[in-house]
Amino acid sequence: EADIYQTPRYLVIGTGKKITLECSQTMGHDKMYWYQQDPGMELHLIHYSYGVNSTEKGDLSSESTVSRIRTEHFPLTLESARPSHTSQYLCASSEWTSGPGDTQYFGPGTRLTVL
Amino acid sequence: AQSVAQPEDQVNVAEGNPLTVKCTYSVSGNPYLFWYVQYPNRGLQFLLKYITGDNLVKGSYGFEAEFNKSQTSFHLKKPSALVSDSALYFCAVRDDGNTGKLIFGQGTTLQVKP
Numbered sequence: 001e002a003d004i005y006q007t008p009r010y011l012v013i014g015t016g017k018k019i020t021l022e023c024s025q026t027m028g029h030d031k032m033y034w035y036q037q038d039p040g041m042e043l044h045l046i047h048y049s050y051g052v053n054s055t056e057k058g059d060l061s062s063e064s065t066v067s068r069i070r071t072e073h074f075p076l077t078l079e080s081a082r083p084s085h086t087s088q089y090l091c092a093s094s095e096w097t098s099g100p101g102d103t104q105y106f107g108p109g110t111r112l113t114v115l
Numbered sequence: 116a117q118s119v120a121q122p123e124d125q126v127n128v129a130e131g132n133p134l135t136v137k138c139t140y141s142v143s144g145n146p147y148l149f150w151y152v153q154y155p156n157r158g159l160q161f162l163l164k165y166i167t168g169d170n171l172v173k174g175s176y177g178f179e180a181e182f183n184k185s186q187t188s189f190h191l192k193k194p195s196a197l198v199s200d201s202a203l204y205f206c207a208v209r210d211d212g213n214t215g216k217l218i219f220g221q222g223t224t225l226q227v228k229p
Binding site for chain 2: 004006007009031033034040041042043044045048049056058059090092094102104105106108109111
């Protein structure tokens with residue numbers, strides 16, 4: 001198992017609440033990613049970061065935001081949650097290399113339900 | 116654009132039999148291919164990857180994958196399936212841009228029956 005952690009594992013909240021999904025890794029990886037996955041479906045990239053103070057949007061449009069103030073920490077925030085945000089959110093990290101061979105390691109995921 | 120396809124939503128095999136989970140890819144340059152496994156309520160676990168070199172790649176838990184450039188395929192295999200191999204399997208290809216992101220297939224559920 002990779003040393004990448006996500007909290008909470010499960011979250012049920014009401015519409016309009018602000019939430020932050022935590023992701024931390026202890027591997028010293030520069031690159032970090034957030035993917036969104038509907039149950040049993042493929043993953044879609046929503047945010048990524050090359051390192052501290054670097055954040056970019058992914059392919060799938062998302063109303064969430066991210067920050068990268070420390071190498072090991074890459075939290076995702078929803079200012080006002082809606083039922084359409086109900087999904088599983090997976091965080092991943094990989095070591096920066098100049099070639100294509102770096103492997104992404106995934107956290108256990110946060111399953112979010114917005115009522 | 117890079118893409119992968121997993122043509123089977125579900126694969127059923129008997130314990131002890133060989134298993135194959137299929138993946139085909141479409142890339143504009145060199146293919147960098149990955150297999151991950153996802154158990155219920157868990158994140159993805161890395162199994163193996165093909166970057167270059169030998170077409171037969173060996174990975175974790177006895178899995179291997181065969182890269183076939185002419186057929187643009189990267190099928191996952193195991194000689195003898197275990198009930199504990201039952202899970203959701205994802206094939207992925209690295210995007211050819213600078214993000215390093217992975218583009219995933221839709222996943223294949225493997226069911227191994229005793």
